[in-house]
Amino acid sequence: MFQKTFNWLDERLGLKTIYDTVLDRKIPKVNWWFTLGSASLFLFLLQGITGIMLTIYYVPSPDHAYDSIQFIMTGVSFGWLIRGIHHWGASLMVLIVFFHMLRTYFFGAYKYPREFTWVTGVLLLLLTLGMGFTGYLLPWNQRAYWATTVATSIAGTVPFIGNFINQVLRGGGDLSAVTLARFFSVHIWWFPAMIAGLIGVHLYMVIRLGISSVPKEED
Protein backbone atom coordinates (compact mmCIF):
# COMPACT_ATOMS: atom_id res chain seq x y z
CA MET A 1 0.00 0.00 0.00
CA PHE A 2 2.74 2.42 1.04
CA GLN A 3 4.88 1.30 -1.89
CA LYS A 4 1.97 1.85 -4.28
CA THR A 5 1.25 5.34 -2.96
CA PHE A 6 4.93 6.19 -3.09
CA ASN A 7 5.28 4.96 -6.65
CA TRP A 8 2.25 6.97 -7.72
CA LEU A 9 3.72 10.13 -6.19
CA ASP A 10 7.26 9.36 -7.37
CA GLU A 11 6.11 8.98 -10.95
CA ARG A 12 4.65 12.48 -10.81
CA LEU A 13 7.08 14.29 -8.49
CA GLY A 14 10.35 12.52 -9.17
CA LEU A 15 10.98 12.01 -5.46
CA LYS A 16 13.68 9.39 -6.02
CA THR A 17 15.55 11.66 -8.42
CA ILE A 18 15.45 14.44 -5.82
CA TYR A 19 16.72 12.05 -3.16
CA ASP A 20 19.51 10.74 -5.37
CA THR A 21 20.62 14.24 -6.41
CA VAL A 22 20.36 15.96 -3.06
CA LEU A 23 21.26 13.31 -0.51
CA ASP A 24 22.85 10.34 -2.29
CA ARG A 25 25.85 12.30 -3.59
CA LYS A 26 29.39 11.09 -4.02
CA ILE A 27 31.60 12.73 -1.44
CA PRO A 28 35.31 12.50 -0.64
CA LYS A 29 36.44 11.09 2.67
CA VAL A 30 35.64 13.83 5.15
CA ASN A 31 35.59 14.34 8.90
CA TRP A 32 33.34 15.82 11.57
CA TRP A 33 34.22 19.40 10.64
CA PHE A 34 32.17 18.88 7.49
CA THR A 35 28.95 18.56 9.51
CA LEU A 36 28.94 22.26 10.50
CA GLY A 37 26.99 23.27 7.38
CA SER A 38 24.22 20.77 8.11
CA ALA A 39 24.27 21.90 11.73
CA SER A 40 23.82 25.52 10.61
CA LEU A 41 20.89 24.53 8.39
CA PHE A 42 19.32 22.55 11.22
CA LEU A 43 19.67 25.50 13.60
CA PHE A 44 18.14 27.85 11.02
CA LEU A 45 15.10 25.57 10.72
CA LEU A 46 14.92 25.20 14.52
CA GLN A 47 15.06 28.99 14.98
CA GLY A 48 12.40 29.34 12.27
CA ILE A 49 10.02 26.89 13.92
CA THR A 50 10.48 28.17 17.49
CA GLY A 51 10.32 31.75 16.21
CA ILE A 52 6.99 31.09 14.48
CA MET A 53 5.76 29.53 17.72
CA LEU A 54 6.80 32.61 19.71
CA THR A 55 4.84 34.97 17.44
CA ILE A 56 1.67 33.23 18.66
CA TYR A 57 1.99 35.17 21.94
CA TYR A 58 4.60 37.88 21.40
CA VAL A 59 3.44 41.45 20.69
CA PRO A 60 5.98 43.88 19.16
CA SER A 61 4.78 46.97 20.98
CA PRO A 62 6.41 48.84 23.90
CA ASP A 63 3.15 48.47 25.82
CA HIS A 64 3.03 44.70 25.58
CA ALA A 65 6.39 43.28 24.43
CA TYR A 66 7.83 42.76 27.91
CA ASP A 67 4.55 41.58 29.45
CA SER A 68 3.81 39.20 26.59
CA ILE A 69 7.23 37.57 27.07
CA GLN A 70 6.62 37.30 30.82
CA PHE A 71 3.36 35.59 29.89
CA ILE A 72 5.19 33.18 27.56
CA MET A 73 7.67 32.36 30.34
CA THR A 74 5.17 31.87 33.17
CA GLY A 75 1.65 31.59 31.78
CA VAL A 76 1.95 29.27 28.78
CA SER A 77 2.68 25.54 28.94
CA PHE A 78 6.23 24.91 27.70
CA GLY A 79 6.59 28.61 26.84
CA TRP A 80 9.87 28.65 28.78
CA LEU A 81 11.06 25.73 26.65
CA ILE A 82 10.16 27.26 23.28
CA ARG A 83 11.71 30.62 24.20
CA GLY A 84 14.70 28.90 25.80
CA ILE A 85 15.40 26.95 22.61
CA HIS A 86 15.07 30.12 20.53
CA HIS A 87 17.32 32.06 22.93
CA TRP A 88 20.12 29.49 23.17
CA GLY A 89 19.70 28.36 19.58
CA ALA A 90 20.43 31.92 18.48
CA SER A 91 23.79 32.01 20.24
CA LEU A 92 24.60 28.51 19.07
CA MET A 93 23.72 29.38 15.47
CA VAL A 94 26.12 32.35 15.43
CA LEU A 95 28.81 30.10 16.88
CA ILE A 96 28.22 27.20 14.46
CA VAL A 97 27.97 29.42 11.39
CA PHE A 98 31.23 31.07 12.44
CA PHE A 99 32.96 27.71 12.89
CA HIS A 100 31.56 26.66 9.50
CA MET A 101 33.30 29.70 8.00
CA LEU A 102 36.56 28.91 9.78
CA ARG A 103 36.46 25.33 8.53
CA THR A 104 35.91 26.53 4.97
CA TYR A 105 38.75 29.03 5.31
CA PHE A 106 41.35 26.73 6.85
CA PHE A 107 40.54 23.83 4.51
CA GLY A 108 40.77 26.16 1.51
CA ALA A 109 37.28 25.10 0.46
CA TYR A 110 36.52 28.62 -0.81
CA LYS A 111 38.90 28.22 -3.80
CA TYR A 112 37.97 27.64 -7.46
CA PRO A 113 35.27 26.72 -8.37
CA ARG A 114 33.57 27.50 -5.06
CA GLU A 115 34.26 31.25 -4.74
CA PHE A 116 30.65 32.21 -5.17
CA THR A 117 29.57 29.67 -2.54
CA TRP A 118 31.95 31.52 -0.22
CA VAL A 119 30.40 34.89 -1.17
CA THR A 120 26.87 33.68 -0.37
CA GLY A 121 28.28 32.16 2.83
CA VAL A 122 29.67 35.53 3.91
CA LEU A 123 26.28 37.14 3.27
CA LEU A 124 24.64 34.36 5.29
CA LEU A 125 27.05 34.98 8.18
CA LEU A 126 26.27 38.72 8.11
CA LEU A 127 22.53 38.01 7.99
CA THR A 128 22.87 35.61 10.93
CA LEU A 129 24.58 38.36 12.92
CA GLY A 130 21.78 40.71 11.79
CA MET A 131 19.23 38.26 13.15
CA GLY A 132 21.05 38.32 16.47
CA PHE A 133 21.13 42.12 16.44
CA THR A 134 17.43 42.59 15.62
CA GLY A 135 16.28 39.77 17.90
CA TYR A 136 18.14 41.20 20.87
CA LEU A 137 15.82 44.23 21.07
CA LEU A 138 12.56 42.28 21.01
CA PRO A 139 12.33 41.36 24.75
CA TRP A 140 12.21 45.14 25.35
CA ASN A 141 13.88 44.91 28.75
CA GLN A 142 16.58 47.27 30.02
CA ARG A 143 19.39 45.23 28.54
CA ALA A 144 17.70 45.03 25.13
CA TYR A 145 16.86 48.74 25.11
CA TRP A 146 20.32 49.95 26.06
CA ALA A 147 22.19 47.43 23.94
CA THR A 148 20.30 48.66 20.90
CA THR A 149 20.78 52.28 21.95
CA VAL A 150 24.54 51.71 22.10
CA ALA A 151 24.70 49.65 18.89
CA THR A 152 22.70 52.14 16.83
CA SER A 153 24.87 54.93 18.28
CA ILE A 154 27.95 53.05 17.11
CA ALA A 155 26.40 52.88 13.64
CA GLY A 156 25.95 56.65 13.99
CA THR A 157 29.72 57.21 14.16
CA VAL A 158 30.18 56.34 10.47
CA PRO A 159 31.69 59.46 8.79
CA PHE A 160 29.25 61.73 6.93
CA ILE A 161 26.29 59.33 6.71
CA GLY A 162 26.40 58.05 10.30
CA ASN A 163 23.50 60.12 11.55
CA PHE A 164 21.44 59.05 8.56
CA ILE A 165 22.15 55.34 9.20
CA ASN A 166 21.32 55.80 12.88
CA GLN A 167 17.96 57.34 12.03
CA VAL A 168 17.15 54.65 9.47
CA LEU A 169 17.92 51.95 12.06
CA ARG A 170 15.89 53.64 14.78
CA GLY A 171 13.12 54.91 12.54
CA GLY A 172 13.68 58.39 13.95
CA GLY A 173 15.89 60.18 16.43
CA ASP A 174 15.04 58.06 19.46
CA LEU A 175 14.66 54.39 20.19
CA SER A 176 10.89 54.04 20.16
CA ALA A 177 7.88 51.95 19.24
CA VAL A 178 8.90 52.55 15.61
CA THR A 179 12.30 50.96 16.28
CA LEU A 180 10.72 47.93 17.91
CA ALA A 181 8.26 47.46 15.04
CA ARG A 182 10.92 47.66 12.33
CA PHE A 183 13.35 45.40 14.20
CA PHE A 184 10.53 42.88 14.57
CA SER A 185 9.66 43.13 10.88
CA VAL A 186 13.28 42.70 9.82
CA HIS A 187 13.73 39.86 12.32
CA ILE A 188 10.75 37.79 11.25
CA TRP A 189 10.29 38.69 7.55
CA TRP A 190 13.16 40.40 5.77
CA PHE A 191 16.20 38.57 7.10
CA PRO A 192 14.64 35.08 7.28
CA ALA A 193 13.42 35.44 3.69
CA MET A 194 16.88 36.54 2.55
CA ILE A 195 18.58 33.77 4.53
CA ALA A 196 16.22 31.13 3.12
CA GLY A 197 16.85 32.36 -0.44
CA LEU A 198 20.62 32.47 0.02
CA ILE A 199 20.64 29.01 1.63
CA GLY A 200 18.90 27.81 -1.53
CA VAL A 201 21.66 29.30 -3.71
CA HIS A 202 24.37 28.07 -1.31
CA LEU A 203 23.04 24.50 -1.32
CA TYR A 204 22.46 24.50 -5.07
CA MET A 205 26.16 25.19 -5.53
CA VAL A 206 27.15 22.61 -2.92
CA ILE A 207 25.13 20.00 -4.82
CA ARG A 208 26.26 21.18 -8.26
CA LEU A 209 29.98 21.43 -7.45
CA GLY A 210 30.25 18.74 -4.78
CA ILE A 211 32.28 19.31 -1.66
CA SER A 212 36.04 19.66 -1.48
CA SER A 213 38.17 17.04 0.23
CA VAL A 214 40.33 17.49 3.29
CA PRO A 215 43.55 19.17 2.07
CA LYS A 216 46.60 16.89 2.00
CA GLU A 217 50.13 17.78 3.01
CA GLU A 218 51.22 18.45 -0.58
CA ASP A 219 48.27 20.83 -1.25
Place this chain on the structure above:
Amino acid sequence: MPSSPHMSRREFVSIVTAAAGTVMGALIGIPAIGYLIAPALQKVSADAWIPAGPIANYPVGVPTLFNFNRTKVNGWEKTVNSYGVYIIQHEDGSILALSNKCTHLSCRVNWKQDAAAYICPCHDAYFDINGQIVKGPQPRPLDTYESKIEENNLFIHFVGS
Protein backbone atom coordinates in the same frame (compact mmCIF):
# COMPACT_ATOMS: atom_id res chain seq x y z
CA MET B 1 19.66 -13.75 1.97
CA PRO B 2 18.97 -17.11 3.63
CA SER B 3 15.92 -17.12 5.83
CA SER B 4 16.76 -17.11 9.50
CA PRO B 5 14.57 -17.45 12.59
CA HIS B 6 16.31 -14.38 13.97
CA MET B 7 15.64 -10.80 13.19
CA SER B 8 17.89 -9.46 10.46
CA ARG B 9 20.20 -6.55 11.15
CA ARG B 10 18.17 -4.38 8.76
CA GLU B 11 14.91 -5.19 10.54
CA PHE B 12 16.46 -4.46 13.92
CA VAL B 13 17.77 -1.10 12.77
CA SER B 14 14.43 -0.09 11.25
CA ILE B 15 12.54 -0.99 14.42
CA VAL B 16 14.99 0.84 16.68
CA THR B 17 14.92 3.87 14.36
CA ALA B 18 11.13 3.90 14.31
CA ALA B 19 10.94 3.60 18.11
CA ALA B 20 13.54 6.31 18.71
CA GLY B 21 11.77 8.50 16.15
CA THR B 22 8.44 8.04 17.90
CA VAL B 23 9.93 8.98 21.28
CA MET B 24 11.64 12.05 19.83
CA GLY B 25 8.50 13.04 17.93
CA ALA B 26 6.47 12.85 21.14
CA LEU B 27 9.13 14.79 23.08
CA ILE B 28 8.93 17.58 20.52
CA GLY B 29 5.27 17.30 19.58
CA ILE B 30 3.68 17.29 23.05
CA PRO B 31 5.32 20.53 24.23
CA ALA B 32 4.53 22.16 20.88
CA ILE B 33 0.85 21.25 21.02
CA GLY B 34 0.66 22.10 24.73
CA TYR B 35 2.13 25.52 23.97
CA LEU B 36 -0.42 26.23 21.25
CA ILE B 37 -3.52 25.11 23.14
CA ALA B 38 -2.43 26.33 26.61
CA PRO B 39 -4.95 29.21 26.85
CA ALA B 40 -7.83 26.79 26.35
CA LEU B 41 -6.64 24.55 29.19
CA GLN B 42 -6.37 27.24 31.83
CA LYS B 43 -9.63 27.68 33.67
CA VAL B 44 -9.67 31.20 35.00
CA SER B 45 -12.22 31.52 37.77
CA ALA B 46 -13.41 35.05 38.48
CA ASP B 47 -15.54 33.83 41.38
CA ALA B 48 -15.12 35.83 44.55
CA TRP B 49 -16.91 37.00 47.66
CA ILE B 50 -16.56 40.77 47.68
CA PRO B 51 -16.57 42.40 51.15
CA ALA B 52 -19.09 45.22 51.19
CA GLY B 53 -18.49 46.51 54.69
CA PRO B 54 -20.53 46.36 57.92
CA ILE B 55 -24.21 45.65 57.44
CA ALA B 56 -24.95 48.72 59.59
CA ASN B 57 -23.84 50.88 56.63
CA TYR B 58 -26.98 49.88 54.74
CA PRO B 59 -30.11 51.58 56.10
CA VAL B 60 -33.27 49.49 56.17
CA GLY B 61 -35.54 50.02 53.18
CA VAL B 62 -33.26 52.42 51.30
CA PRO B 63 -31.26 51.14 48.29
CA THR B 64 -27.63 52.10 48.85
CA LEU B 65 -25.08 51.97 46.09
CA PHE B 66 -21.90 49.95 46.64
CA ASN B 67 -19.14 50.18 44.03
CA PHE B 68 -16.24 47.80 43.52
CA ASN B 69 -13.60 47.08 40.89
CA ARG B 70 -12.47 43.77 39.54
CA THR B 71 -9.30 43.21 37.51
CA LYS B 72 -9.57 40.85 34.60
CA VAL B 73 -6.39 39.30 33.24
CA ASN B 74 -6.26 38.03 29.67
CA GLY B 75 -2.76 36.79 28.94
CA TRP B 76 -0.52 39.85 29.35
CA GLU B 77 -3.40 42.31 29.41
CA LYS B 78 -5.13 43.57 32.55
CA THR B 79 -8.51 45.28 32.42
CA VAL B 80 -10.09 46.93 35.43
CA ASN B 81 -13.90 46.90 35.36
CA SER B 82 -16.17 48.82 37.73
CA TYR B 83 -19.33 47.30 39.10
CA GLY B 84 -22.16 48.92 41.03
CA VAL B 85 -24.56 47.09 43.33
CA TYR B 86 -27.64 48.47 45.05
CA ILE B 87 -27.93 46.91 48.49
CA ILE B 88 -31.40 46.89 50.01
CA GLN B 89 -31.85 45.72 53.58
CA HIS B 90 -35.45 44.72 54.16
CA GLU B 91 -37.23 45.13 57.49
CA ASP B 92 -37.00 41.41 58.18
CA GLY B 93 -33.22 41.68 57.88
CA SER B 94 -32.97 39.98 54.48
CA ILE B 95 -30.61 41.48 51.94
CA LEU B 96 -31.20 42.08 48.25
CA ALA B 97 -28.20 42.95 46.07
CA LEU B 98 -29.10 44.31 42.63
CA SER B 99 -26.72 45.06 39.80
CA ASN B 100 -27.07 48.68 38.68
CA LYS B 101 -26.51 47.62 35.08
CA CYS B 102 -29.68 48.15 33.07
CA THR B 103 -30.80 44.94 31.38
CA HIS B 104 -31.62 46.89 28.22
CA LEU B 105 -28.27 48.25 26.99
CA SER B 106 -26.10 48.17 30.13
CA CYS B 107 -26.35 51.84 31.14
CA ARG B 108 -26.18 52.41 34.91
CA VAL B 109 -29.54 52.85 36.61
CA ASN B 110 -30.00 55.34 39.50
CA TRP B 111 -32.27 55.01 42.49
CA LYS B 112 -34.74 57.94 42.67
CA GLN B 113 -36.39 58.12 46.06
CA ASP B 114 -39.20 60.46 44.89
CA ALA B 115 -40.14 58.15 42.01
CA ALA B 116 -39.48 55.06 44.16
CA ALA B 117 -37.76 53.50 41.16
CA TYR B 118 -34.39 52.77 39.57
CA ILE B 119 -34.39 54.86 36.44
CA CYS B 120 -32.10 54.28 33.52
CA PRO B 121 -30.91 57.59 32.05
CA CYS B 122 -30.48 56.20 28.57
CA HIS B 123 -33.96 54.99 27.55
CA ASP B 124 -36.19 55.63 30.56
CA ALA B 125 -36.36 52.11 31.87
CA TYR B 126 -38.06 51.99 35.29
CA PHE B 127 -37.49 49.22 37.86
CA ASP B 128 -39.17 49.04 41.26
CA ILE B 129 -37.21 48.77 44.52
CA ASN B 130 -36.83 45.00 44.12
CA GLY B 131 -35.60 45.32 40.54
CA GLN B 132 -38.84 44.25 38.87
CA ILE B 133 -39.87 45.90 35.61
CA VAL B 134 -42.21 48.88 35.94
CA LYS B 135 -42.04 50.24 32.42
CA GLY B 136 -39.60 50.77 29.59
CA PRO B 137 -37.70 48.79 26.94
CA GLN B 138 -35.83 46.43 29.31
CA PRO B 139 -36.28 42.69 28.60
CA ARG B 140 -35.89 41.40 32.17
CA PRO B 141 -35.64 42.54 35.82
CA LEU B 142 -32.32 43.78 37.22
CA ASP B 143 -29.76 41.05 37.81
CA THR B 144 -29.20 40.00 41.41
CA TYR B 145 -26.09 39.04 43.34
CA GLU B 146 -26.01 36.34 45.96
CA SER B 147 -25.12 37.81 49.36
CA LYS B 148 -24.18 36.61 52.82
CA ILE B 149 -23.51 38.14 56.23
CA GLU B 150 -20.57 37.02 58.30
CA GLU B 151 -19.89 38.64 61.68
CA ASN B 152 -22.07 41.61 60.74
CA ASN B 153 -20.14 42.17 57.51
CA LEU B 154 -21.86 41.91 54.17
CA PHE B 155 -20.35 39.95 51.28
CA ILE B 156 -21.66 39.72 47.77
CA HIS B 157 -20.91 36.88 45.42
CA PHE B 158 -19.23 37.98 42.20
CA VAL B 159 -19.43 35.26 39.57
CA GLY B 160 -17.42 36.94 36.82
CA SER B 161 -18.49 38.93 33.85
